[in-house]
Amino acid sequence: MAKLQEIEKKGRAINSKFAAYMEKHLLYELFYEIAIQLMIQKPEDHIVFMKQYLQLAAKKLNISNIILIAPTSFDRIALAKVLQEELGVHPLTLKDLRNVCSQHDDGCHCKESEDLACAMRKILESEATFRESGWILVDLPRTKREAQIFQRIGIIPTHVIQLIVSNDTENSKICTDIFACYKTCDPTSTSKNMKHRPYLKNLRDLREVYGHCLIEVEVGIRSIDELGKDCAKLTKIKKHCGAPSLFRIALVGSRGSGCTTLAKYLAERFNLVHIDYDQIMEQARLQQNFLGKMLRTFEDKWGERPKPKLRIQVIEKYISEYECLKRGWVLTGYPKTVEDFKLLDLNPTPPNRVIFVEVNGDVCRERLLNRRYNFVTGSKHILSRTNYADNDDCKLTIHSRDLRLVVERDLQEYEENVTNMMQYAGESAIKIDGNEEERIVREQIEAIIMRPISSWHSRVPKPPPVIDPMNIEFDPYDEPDSRVGNGMLLVHPVILIHRASYFRNITPFAWCHI
Numbered sequence: 001m002a003k004l005q006e007i008e009k010k011g012r013a014i015n016s017k018f019a020a021y022m023e024k025h026l027l028y029e030l031f032y033e034i035a036i037q038l039m040i041q042k043p044e045d046h047i048v049f050m051k052q053y054l055q056l057a058a059k060k061l062n063i064s065n066i067i068l069i070a071p072t073s074f075d076r077i078a079l080a081k082v083l084q085e086e087l088g089v090h091p092l093t094l095k096d097l098r099n100v101c102s103q104h105d106d107g108c109h110c111k112e113s114e115d116l117a118c119a120m121r122k123i124l125e126s127e128a129t130f131r132e133s134g135w136i137l138v139d140l141p142r143t144k145r146e147a148q149i150f151q152r153i154g155i156i157p158t159h160v161i162q163l164i165v166s167n168d169t170e171n172s173k174i175c176t177d178i179f180a181c182y183k184t185c186d187p188t189s190t191s192k193n194m195k196h197r198p199y200l201k202n203l204r205d206l207r208e209v210y211g212h213c214l215i216e217v218e219v220g221i222r223s224i225d226e227l228g229k230d231c232a233k234l235t236k237i238k239k240h241c242g243a244p245s246l247f248r249i250a251l252v253g254s255r256g257s258g259c260t261t262l263a264k265y266l267a268e269r270f271n272l273v274h275i276d277y278d279q280i281m282e283q284a285r286l287q288q289n290f291l292g293k294m295l296r297t298f299e300d301k302w303g304e305r306p307k308p309k310l311r312i313q314v315i316e317k318y319i320s321e322y323e324c325l326k327r328g329w330v331l332t333g334y335p336k337t338v339e340d341f342k343l344l345d346l347n348p349t350p351p352n353r354v355i356f357v358e359v360n361g362d363v364c365r366e367r368l369l370n371r372r373y374n375f376v377t378g379s380k381h382i383l384s385r386t387n388y389a390d391n392d393d394c395k396l397t398i399h400s401r402d403l404r405l406v407v408e409r410d411l412q413e414y415e416e417n418v419t420n421m422m423q424y425a426g427e428s429a430i431k432i433d434g435n436e437e438e439r440i441v442r443e444q445i446e447a448i449i450m451r452p453i454s455s456w457h458s459r460v461p462k463p464p465p466v467i468d469p470m471n472i473e474f475d476p477y478d479e480p481d482s483r484v485g486n487g488m489l490l491v492h493p494v495i496l497i498h499r500a501s502y503f504r505n506i507t508p509f510a511w512c513h514i
Helices: 002-024 029-043 048-061 076-086 094-103 110-124 128-133 144-152 167-173 190-209 222-237 258-268 275-285 290-300 308-319 320-325 339-345 361-368 404-428 439-451 508-513
Strands: 066-069 090-092 136-137 159-164 213-216 248-252 273-276 331-333 353-358 373-376 380-382 429-433
Touching: 002 029, 002 320, 048 128, 048 136, 066 076, 066 339, 066 439, 076 136, 076 222, 090 128, 094 110, 110 128, 110 144, 144 190, 159 222, 167 248, 213 222, 213 320, 213 508, 222 331, 248 258, 248 320, 248 429, 273 275, 273 308, 273 320, 308 331, 308 339, 308 361, 331 380, 339 404, 353 404, 361 404, 404 429
Parallel strands: 066 136, 066 159, 090 136, 159 213, 248 331, 248 353, 273 331, 353 429
Antiparallel strands: 373 380
């Protein structure tokens, strides 16, 4: 029985490593792309096709192919140029494709939509820059049928951006003098509505075709540069291709930021395991093993926390358990420093969603100092929200962790380390404003974790490079290496050798005489 449990445990560990490895290298997305091209191309020998297309498919995972949908009055060309600067994509317009159609007239008497699709395919086949950097279509597809023709021929976007332009924004783009052209800018103008009606009709059809990769962006009062940068950030988020994945969430915030409350909500909402660092650390201290003994040793020293390598051992013990591997988890109270963050990323199942909850320090301080616990029932109360006159039997006391000295120390520690952790996490982390209402914060976090997995692998620290001893230059005045004599060659002190390459030129006969 014990043997079977050991085999089952090893199998779970291997599966968890496989899942994290597939997420890291986007293997689901890779084979999803290959499957799409197999259905489009329908090669006779699919094995040969996959071998030849594999390298190109791997490159296409990080390439953005965008279709821009916006009213005709909006300056789409200017926005496309901003996206070209931000992402490196090359804009293509209706005029560009028509020019290609006239230059490559192969006698194919297709309709215009099919002609444009053929021209687009010829551009992608002949111009390597479009395949390697991506493209953005500005004026098309214009109708549902045209979009279906583009899809059938293999022109499939990764993102479709629909710009929502309000009447006020549209008028401000067109007019320079609102009194001189009031009739033109009036939303109730009949001529304007007649021009706008075909766009609205085609918009519904295009949204139906591209619903799986559609992104709605409201223009508002932003400039073209600001709008382009925001759209570029959205295109860096890859759409979910149906790959199975588990939520492994790290909620990072100071004490009093509400991370624990949010974690309990997420655990109930998505059936996750909530791992609270302070709670499991207290449990580990009470255990009669080597780790518990080491933790109690640090506890006896006032003001000194356990070392990062001890802290990560406690975390790894919990996130490698069966329930966490099966259901996913949400972690609070950890990491505390950037060293903790790096050690957590080296785990086989690191967090694939990192969320920083930003709350004003004064708000956190007020929440913690006004918090009381009922030592009979264990319930938690806030002084400003509790009416004690109606409940004289309420036995409230201050928790030792909510003393002012401890609170100030914890808040200061977080402020000193949060900047470095954010820099280390980079674009793989999301920041939210925790000062909003609880309902709004919950909705924001739900929207964040429901997105596809971010590029957490970009922040995983690389192991130090392996140094080849044969490439190291030795100096006779260096301090002697302590490893000499432990399986290494002992050299007579009279012999001075300046370069390790000298050893490679010594014959076996010469070695015997040395």
